Amino acid sequence: MKLVFAGTPEVAVPALDALLASGRHEVAAVVTRPDAPAGRGRRLVASPVAQRAEEAGIEVLKPVRPRDEDFLARLREIAPDCCPVVAYGALLPKVALDIPARGWVNLHFSLLPAWRGAAPVQHSLMAGDQVTGASTFLIEEGLDSGPVYGVVTEDVRPTDTSGDLLTRLAFAGAGLLAATMDGIEEGKLQAVPQPVEGITLAPKIQVEDAHVDFAAPALRVDRVVRGCTPAPGAWTLFRGERLKLIQVTPLPDRTDLAPGELVVGKNNVYAGTGSYAVELLWVQPQGKKPMKAADWARGVRITAGERLGA
Numbered sequence: 335m336k337l338v339f340a341g342t343p344e345v346a347v348p349a350l351d352a353l354l355a356s357g358r359h360e361v362a363a364v365v366t367r368p369d370a371p372a373g374r375g376r377r378l379v380a381s382p383v384a385q386r387a388e389e390a391g392i393e394v395l396k397p398v399r400p401r402d403e404d405f406l407a408r409l410r411e412i413a414p415d416c417c418p419v420v421a422y423g424a425l426l427p428k429v430a431l432d433i434p435a436r437g438w439v440n441l442h443f444s445l446l447p448a449w450r451g452a453a454p455v456q457h458s459l460m461a462g463d464q465v466t467g468a469s470t471f472l473i474e475e476g477l478d479s480g481p482v483y484g485v486v487t488e489d490v491r492p493t494d495t496s497g498d499l500l501t502r503l504a505f506a507g508a509g510l511l512a513a514t515m516d517g518i519e520e521g522k523l524q525a526v527p528q529p530v531e532g533i534t535l536a537p538k539i540q541v542e543d544a545h546v547d548f549a550a551p552a553l554r555v556d557r558v559v560r561g562c563t564p565a566p567g568a569w570t571l572f573r574g575e576r577l578k579l580i581q582v583t584p585l586p587d588r589t590d591l592a593p594g595e596l597v598v599g600k601n602n603v604y605a606g607t608g609s610y611a612v613e614l615l616w617v618q619p620q621g622k623k624p625m626k627a628a629d630w631a632r633g634v635r636i637t638a639g640e641r642l643g644a
Contacts, residue, residue, distance in 0.1 A: 335415035335519045340365040344382040345504045346420035352508035363393040367423050401427045438473040441511045443503045447528040450478035451536035456496045460561035468507035470514040472525045481525030486510045495563040546570045548594035551609040552584040570642045578618035585611045594641035603627040
């Protein structure tokens with residue numbers, strides 16, 4: 335088939351690579367978000383997908399809005415059979431959805447209908463899911479509600495961050511998307527409507543969602559930290575300033591600390607929660623680089639009775 339691939343961040347690059355490597359379909363063009371400011375100089379930088387497409391000599395389309403007439407006209411000229419999508423980052427209007435003969439097929443990083451929305455991996459981790467995965471589905475006007483072509487499952491490991499899990503799903507999902515394109519082309523793959531039971535939503539994680547409440551149980555503290563790492567970053571307050579929490583580990587045998595209470599050992603920092611303690615492993619003070627929690631604690635000279643939180 336002739337394909338137009340739509341995607342923007344680094345997590346979409348493995349899927350584009352898989353389609354290019356298959357040699358079975360022609361990737362005629364790539365659609366991505368416009369160049370965005372990055373780095374200290376805030377200079378405009380092309381998306382990771384745009385950079386990969388340019389390396390491969392593929393035409394890159396960067397519409398400000400997918401309903402822009404210039405973009406729609408060019409898409410009609412290319413006349414793709416199908417448009418695979420991975421984390422494109424903009425809603426596609428019906429006028430665009432109607433152009434490819436076999437529609438737009440999205441790779442979504444959850445087992446639909448669970449975790450429809452912008453942050454499925456983060457929400458899955460924060461909810462304590464033990465198994466997650468990726469799904470390919472035919473895009474319709476509803477939010478991630480279209481019929482599903484295929485799924486791949488992935489176990490959630492006890493120390494997974496959202497970054498760890500998303501990286502694995504990006505590569506597993508790349509193979510699923512390539513296989514989905516093959517199945518559609520062969521006419522052997524039919525999309526199956528999603529069940530009406532089990533629908534959960536995964537809206538974008540806001541900064542306030544990443545606030546760690548040490549009155550919550552230790553497992554909840556751990557899940558929020560892992561789910562919000564690397565972005566937007568879990569955080570708490572210490573002496574009135576934000577402290578980012580990068581890695582903690584629950585300690586079920588230690589129940590002697592009040593919620594948020596800090597105790598510093600020779601090379602360890604412990605914090606109480608609503609159940610048992612957690613050990614702080616890596617933190618990032620406001621305006622500084624990430625550091626081991628023990629180094630941070632020595633620098634700020636924590637006194638007896640000091641706590642994390644408001």
